[in-house]
Amino acid sequence: xxxxxxxxxxxxxxxxxxxxxxxxxxxxxxxxxxxxxxxxxxxxxxxxxxxxxxxxxxxxxxxxxxxxxxxxxxxxxxxxxxxxxxxxxxxxxxxxxxxxxxxxxxxxxxxxxxxxxxxxxxxxxxxxxxxxxxxxxxxxxxxxxxxxxxxxxxxxxxxxxxxxxxxxxxxxxxxxxxxxxxxxxxxxxxxxxxxxxxxxxxxxxxxxxxxxxxxxxxxxxxxxxxxxxxxxxxxxxxxxxxxxxxxxxxxxxxxxxxxxxxxxxxxxxxxxxxxxxxxxxxxxxxxxxxxxxxxxxxxxxxxxxxxxxxxxxxxxxxxxxxxxxxxxxxxxxxxxxxxxxxxxxxxxxxxxxxxxxxxxxxxxxxxxxxxxxxxxxxxxxxxxxxxxxxxxxxxxxxxxxxxxxxxxxxxxxxxxxxxxxxxxxxxxxxxxxxxxxxxxxxxxxxxxxxxxxxxxxxxxxxxxxxxxxx
Amino acid sequence: xxxxxxxxxxxxxxxxxxxxxxxxxxxxxxxxxxxxxxxxxxxxxxxxxxxxxxxxxxxxxxxxxxxxxxxxxxxxxxxxxxxxxxxxxxxxxxxxxxxxxxxxxxxxxxxxxxxxxxxxxxxxxxxxxxxxxxxxxxxxxxxxxxxxxxxxxxxxxxxxxxxxxxxxxxxxxxxxxxxxxxxxxxxxxxxxxxxxxxxxxxxxxxxxxxxxxxxxxxxxxxxxxxxxxxxxxxxxxxxxxxxxxxxxxxxxxxxxxxxxxxxxxxxxxxxxxxxx
Numbered sequence: 001x002x003x004x005x006x007x008x009x010x011x012x013x014x015x016x017x018x019x020x021x022x023x024x025x026x027x028x029x030x031x032x033x034x035x036x037x038x039x040x041x042x043x044x045x046x047x048x049x050x051x052x053x054x055x056x057x058x059x060x061x062x063x064x065x066x067x068x069x070x071x072x073x074x075x076x077x078x079x080x081x082x083x084x085x086x087x088x089x090x091x092x093x094x095x096x097x098x099x100x101x102x103x104x105x106x107x108x109x110x111x112x113x114x115x116x117x118x119x120x121x122x123x124x125x126x127x128x129x130x131x132x133x134x135x136x137x138x139x140x141x142x143x144x145x146x147x148x149x150x151x152x153x154x155x156x157x158x159x160x161x162x163x164x165x166x167x168x169x170x171x172x173x174x175x176x177x178x179x180x181x182x183x184x185x186x187x188x189x190x191x192x193x194x195x196x197x198x199x200x201x202x203x204x205x206x207x208x209x210x211x212x213x214x215x216x217x218x219x220x221x222x223x224x225x226x227x228x229x230x231x232x233x234x235x236x237x238x239x240x241x242x243x244x245x246x247x248x249x250x251x252x253x254x255x256x257x258x259x260x261x262x263x264x265x266x267x268x269x270x271x272x273x274x275x276x277x278x279x280x281x282x283x284x285x286x287x288x289x290x291x292x293x294x295x296x297x298x299x300x301x302x303x304x305x306x307x308x309x310x311x312x313x314x315x316x317x318x319x320x321x322x323x324x325x326x327x328x329x330x331x332x333x334x335x336x337x338x339x340x341x342x343x344x345x346x347x348x349x350x351x352x353x354x355x356x357x358x359x360x361x362x363x364x365x366x367x368x369x370x371x372x373x374x375x376x377x378x379x380x381x382x383x384x385x386x387x388x389x390x391x392x393x394x395x396x397x398x399x400x401x402x403x404x405x406x407x408x409x410x411x412x413x414x415x416x417x418x419x420x421x422x423x424x425x426x427x428x429x430x431x432x433x434x435x436x437x438x439x440x441x442x443x444x445x446x447x448x449x450x451x452x453x454x455x456x457x458x459x460x461x462x463x464x465x466x467x468x469x470x
Numbered sequence: 471x472x473x474x475x476x477x478x479x480x481x482x483x484x485x486x487x488x489x490x491x492x493x494x495x496x497x498x499x500x501x502x503x504x505x506x507x508x509x510x511x512x513x514x515x516x517x518x519x520x521x522x523x524x525x526x527x528x529x530x531x532x533x534x535x536x537x538x539x540x541x542x543x544x545x546x547x548x549x550x551x552x553x554x555x556x557x558x559x560x561x562x563x564x565x566x567x568x569x570x571x572x573x574x575x576x577x578x579x580x581x582x583x584x585x586x587x588x589x590x591x592x593x594x595x596x597x598x599x600x601x602x603x604x605x606x607x608x609x610x611x612x613x614x615x616x617x618x619x620x621x622x623x624x625x626x627x628x629x630x631x632x633x634x635x636x637x638x639x640x641x642x643x644x645x646x647x648x649x650x651x652x653x654x655x656x657x658x659x660x661x662x663x664x665x666x667x668x669x670x671x672x673x674x675x676x677x678x679x680x681x682x683x684x685x686x687x688x689x690x691x692x693x694x695x696x697x698x699x700x701x702x703x704x705x706x707x708x709x710x711x712x713x714x715x716x717x718x719x720x721x722x723x724x725x726x727x728x729x730x731x732x733x734x735x736x737x738x739x740x741x742x743x744x745x746x
Contacts, residue, residue, distance in 0.1 A: 177689055179508060179555040216557045218689055222494050243691045247703065254696055254703060254722055256729045263692035271514070271686070277740045280514040280540055281686075282733035356725030403690050405708060 013115035014043035021336035025306045028191045028274055031333060032096075032124075037077070040125040044072035046110065047117045054107035055119060060453025061160070063087045065104055065119055072122055078137065081130030084123060085139050089163030089206065090156065090452065092131060092198045093185060095124025098449045099327050131201050138208045142169035147466040150175060150228045150236040152219045152406065155183020156448045157239035157439035159206065160455030161462070166209040168463050173212040173233075175219050178270060183241055185448070187270040188262070190300050192307065196269070220406035225413075225435060235434045235462050238421060239455060242440035243403035247396055248292065252350030257284055257358035261297045261397035268304050286393025289313045290361065292347060293397035294324035296447075299331065301395040302339045313339045314389070318346040318366050318379040344368070344379065348386065350394065360390045400445045407441075420444060428458030436462055472507075472556040475529060477549050481609040485535050485579060486545050487521070493528030495558045501566065501586035502680065502712055505530065505558030506688045509543040513554065516540050517685045519711065520559070521582035521612075530558075533582035533611065539737040560688045561711045564678070568595040569652035573645055574620070575638050575666050577603045577658025581612050583680050584657045589619040591655070597621045599649070601641045603662065607632035639665050646673050653678070656715060660724045667715035677715035681706045683726060698722050 017033040018024075024031050035043065047069045055065045064083055071080035084091040100106070100120035108116030130137075147170045151158045154176040162172045180186050182199040207213065219225065225236055245260035247253055259267075264283070267273040273283030289305040291298050294317040305313045315334070317324060320343050324331060335341070344366040351360045365385035368377035402419035414422040414431035421430055421437040428436040438454030440446060476489035495505060504519040522531035536545050547553070564587050572591050576584040581602055592598045600620035604610040605628045617623045624641045625633030634641050639662075645651065646669065654677040656666035663679045670677040683695040683706050690708035697706050700717035704710060 177557065178687070179557075216555045217494075218557060218560065221560055221689070222498065222558065243689070245691070245693045247693065247696075249703070254698060254726065256726060260693040263686055263694045266686055266692055272512070276733065277737045279512045280737055282730045282737070284729075355728070356722065405689055 025337040055104040058103040058107040077129040080126035092127035150233040153239040154181035157451035157455035160452040164459035177218040220409040238437040242400035244401040255352035255358040298397035427461035472553040499559035500563030502564030503559040508555035519583040539741040575656040577662045580658030603638035664720040679715040
């Protein structure tokens with residue numbers, strides 16, 4: 001066994017082929033190109049097939065990782081995709097956007113001495129292979145239970161709940177406020193990181209399994225949750241996301257050219273502003289762009305600005321490189337694309353011309369002091385260090401709060417002081433009978449896979465409710 | 471869904487009325503609320519405040535002015551055609567209660583927005599004085615409907631083709647001086663709302679305006695529609711669209727509405743060339 005392990009460590013981890021940074025920084029085509037079948041098989045063979053796989057324990061939806069990897073080594077890619085589907089309705093999405101380094105791959109035994117198995121690459125490979133070459137297999141759905149479920153929001157957690165409950169034979173209708181399903185996967189995450197065709201395909205699979213999708217329906221405004229129950233739904237899941245952008249409340253923040261990341265990305269991705277004027281929704285093409293914040297959404301915004309033709313893109317962040325919350329891979333990709341990180345810097349005000357258009361901003365330099373409540377060292381302003389950055393576009397990407405539109409219209413739904421829904425951490429049950437919640441509306445802005453994990457837990461609890469009782 | 475069942479051209483074809491099938495929205499909508507419409511998959515999301523609703527028929531009515539490519543595409547839609555997307559009702563409804571004598575001032579397509587509000591105010595027992603304005607009488611819309619929703623009724627035209635020769639602000643000032651007015655609602659072009667607001671502020675009369683900034687989602691998600699009200703940033707889509715006129719920064723609103731002027735021209739030019 002020890003001998004076998006040594007050999008496996010010697011095969012280097014697969015390297016994902018990528019578009020050249022100098023080319024891709026000006027196009028919207030996906031950056032990683034995907035493994036070839038040969039590369040996937042070689043990578044899959046690195047897996048030790050541990051008896052107690054730590055990777056599975058690290059996966060919020062408990063995918064049978066050694067199982068699907070074995071099927072890849074056997075050249076049975078369709079079966080590998082089906083194995084993924086058993087636990088994950090969105091493998092092509094997760095293979096791309098999960099922070100594997102903190103989850104499955106972070107716990108891989110091979111990673112202790114060398115490089116972990118590239119589980120994310122393999123997941124993506126199997127799902128892509130099946131989408132492109134498969135015969136359109138869909139997961140087997142159990143006999144109809146006659147129970148009706150309303151899923152509110154078609155983002156990652158809603159789609160997971162829908163997938164799980166469809167498998168168990170329940171009737172599912174997904175309500176989406178926008179004109180296209182997918183939530184943040186469609187309006188937020190850019191095309192070059194997650195092609196929209198993939199989201200559409202994953203949603204189409206759910207439809208083939210029997211899901212009904214009602215777009216253009218703002219639950220809370222078009223119809224309330226109580227009215228859904230009156231219409232005959234037996235249970236509801238709320239997965240509406242965070243959806244209320246934070247601004248910095250600085251002087252001049254309403255100058256033309258200052259966007260929330262939500263608006264900037266929605267115009268570009270959902271409304272396809274990058275294809276203007278073929279699509280009608282315009283998006284400002286800044287020459288000198290500043291992105292405020294350093295999370296994954298900030299990186300998406302910065303890399304989008306570069307692709308929209310910016311001469312320079314700066315990410316301005318008040319802490320240091322070590323505290324940047326974005327995934328390493330996102331930071332790395334951004335740097336490769338010549339995005340500049342301006343660290344230990346905080347904006348204090350914006351400047352504009354007489355037409356109200358942004359011309360620049362003032363910043364203050366910071367230094368790190370003692371750790372704050374988040375455990376990160378607190379940034380402290382350096383007095384008298386103000387300086388000006390010329391810019392014609394600013395994207396504010398400093399997080400989101402809970403959008404009150406749905407929660408305000410729903411009596412008996414307990415909220416915390418920030419307006420997030422209070423839900424049981426294990427089951428996702430809310431204070432309102434028959435209603436579950438999960439994803440960003442419960443946790444505040446987090447990741448796709450955490451939202452999916454919450455969806456999975458809620459779906460199990462909802463199934464118990466629908467078959468046994470509250 | 472979202473099928474046009476009745477269509478009318480007004481003001482010499484510059485303003486279009488659509489009555490649209492929308493059973494759910496028609497049952498829910500209250501005066502002052504808006505919908506978002508998209509003509510086709512490549513189109514923009516355009517917010518329009520509803521001019522009327524008919525819950526029995528399951529329809530809503532919108533009235534818009536043809537100003538750019540998106541509304542030009544809307545204009546091409548005929549009876550039997552459907553909008554690609556229709557979302558609503560959005561925004562906070564008008565707070566309607568009996569306050570006494572109220573003045574409703576409307577201009578342009580703002581008259582369409584004003585109509586359900588004026589009617590609701592009258593139904594709530596208020597004495598409604600309506601003042602409508604347009605550049606010329608043939609551009610004035612909804613005269614009869616507004617007359618029916620009013621106790622006193624005035625028309626103002628810039629060219630003197632009907633009613634008072636001059637601006638709505640002239641008549642507003644006269645009525646304010648004559649009567650003890652509890653509230654003014656002013657809906658129309660930004661300069662009209664701004665100048666009505668200046669007059670009522672001087673007189674200390676509470677005034678509501680309905681704002682129409684650029685929007686994307688209409689549910690509070692993007693912040694595109696932010697307006698400054700009393701030195702605070704508000705989102706017109708969820709905090710409004712109605713606000714206390716005396717606190718609104720109209721100049722900022724006017725500037726932000728011009729955000730995409732160049733793009734709008736590019737878009738319209740491409741559309742015209744394509745049609746030729």
